[in-house]
Amino acid sequence: MPGPMWAYILAHENAVPLWRSLMGPTKVFRARHSDPDSIRGAYGLTDTRNTTHGSDSPASASREIAFFFPEFDEQRWYEQDEPQLRRGQLYYSAEERVHRVLGPQQAEVQIQGSAGHHCCPCPQQCPEWISSGSRVSSHRSESCCPQCC
Template sequence: MRAYILAHEDAVVRWRSLMGPTRVSRARNTAPDSIRGAYGLTDTRNTTHGSDSAASASEEIAFFFPEFDERRWYQEDEPRLRCGQARYSVEERVHQVPEEEGTESA
């Protein structure tokens, strides 16, 4: 199992669109190229999960990533990500915003 935090203004809507309908039979008929349409087995084994709102996403992020500080992300990392100051770490499978010069990580 893998869990990710997706960062985008419309992350919830976009991810839910890529996943397709929750019911696999509906996904196969109405969105066959969606993740669930292509790979879902049953309604309870539908291959993927995504939050249904920003509030749910915050709760689920806190559950799966207790060390993640959402407030700090929005105040410090997210503005730097928007400016293109992020790199992808293949080893860790995550985008990282480098520490600003003259600061130390905790």
């Protein structure tokens, strides 16, 4: 029996090509030989059980996001949440397994340093990690969340 399935919305300037690169070729046989360190190369079983899926274009991503997350308002995210994300005003909710944007009062608490977890004190490292496909050893710290570091 297969394990649980998780759906995520990945946010990055080049999310589609970066994620597709990390997944590796769709055909598991090809992935194992041409890109063995990719997700599919390492964990894929067959072409229909290749461990992961990713949209092939931003338009496909919008359709798939609407299907899996009908409550998600993509336009509102781009207008309100995404600018805050770029400023680093977010936290990782381990219970929900998602990044959340800090409210104004939460952001003030984070700045004062009295809050617990905050995400990525050095966010410039995360794009490097995503594009290189390997963790940056100097980046991981207790204040980093497991999803982005």
